[in-house]
Amino acid sequence: MVKRLVLVLIVLLVVPATALAATVKVRIEGKSQTLFGPTEISVTASNALDALEQASVIGELYYHVTQSSFGPFVDQVGRYGGAGSSGWVFKVNDASPPVGADKVTLQDGDRVLWYFADFGPTGGPPTLTVKASGKGCYTAAGFDDSAKPATISGLTWHVGSKKTAPGTTGTAYCPGKHTGLLVRATATNAVRSNAVK
Numbered sequence: 001m002v003k004r005l006v007l008v009l010i011v012l013l014v015v016p017a018t019a020l021a022a023t024v025k026v027r028i029e030g031k032s033q034t035l036f037g038p039t040e041i042s043v044t045a046s047n048a049l050d051a052l053e054q055a056s057v058i059g060e061l062y063y064h065v066t067q068s069s070f071g072p073f074v075d076q077v078g079r080y081g082g083a084g085s086s087g088w089v090f091k092v093n094d095a096s097p098p099v100g101a102d103k104v105t106l107q108d109g110d111r112v113l114w115y116f117a118d119f120g121p122t123g124g125p126p127t128l129t130v131k132a133s134g135k136g137c138y139t140a141a142g143f144d145d146s147a148k149p150a151t152i153s154g155l156t157w158h159v160g161s162k163k164t165a166p167g168t169t170g171t172a173y174c175p176g177k178h179t180g181l182l183v184r185a186t187a188t189n190a191v192r193s194n195a196v197k
Helices: 002-014 048-059
Strands: 022-029 034-045 063-068 071-077 086-092 111-118 127-132 138-143 156-159 163-166 183-186
Touching: 022 048, 034 048, 048 063, 048 071, 048 086, 048 111, 071 086, 071 111, 127 183
Parallel strands: 022 111
Antiparallel strands: 022 034, 063 071, 086 111, 127 138, 156 163, 156 183
16 A cells, blocks of 8 residues: 555656646637637647647747746737736636636636736726537627626627627527638627637
């Protein structure tokens, strides 16, 4: 029994950290456009900062990390750095964790969103998520920093780069035939949604 316990401890100490990583989806929404993974690309990462690193390697995307007394934080992705009440933040499964990106342990299937945001007295903007909801139909939902439903105004559906239509959260949008075109949503003062087929 003791030999088995010692062997398990040795294996745990020798196994590299990457072996403890999870397969997650990652997307990066910039100030004015999607920078990486509109359809949420799968990567292997152990934490949210590692997910950004994997996305930067795949997408050849620049980012910068500053060390602070609270730990590392991302102060720039792509061309835009944070300043004043604007900057880079992340969510995991539609919620903003109360810890730094390097402290969030990811699980298989998690969704990591990095995005540029302008912050106000109540926090950051709501983020949008689009899901398929039946044959050829989609729904959009907005989430606040706690992953609770957020009120969204001015929702617009986008099919490919041309077709748009007004909509509301929670109501199905069925655009008709759109073979191969991605569907996503935008809204007033909200972070763009993921794109789905």
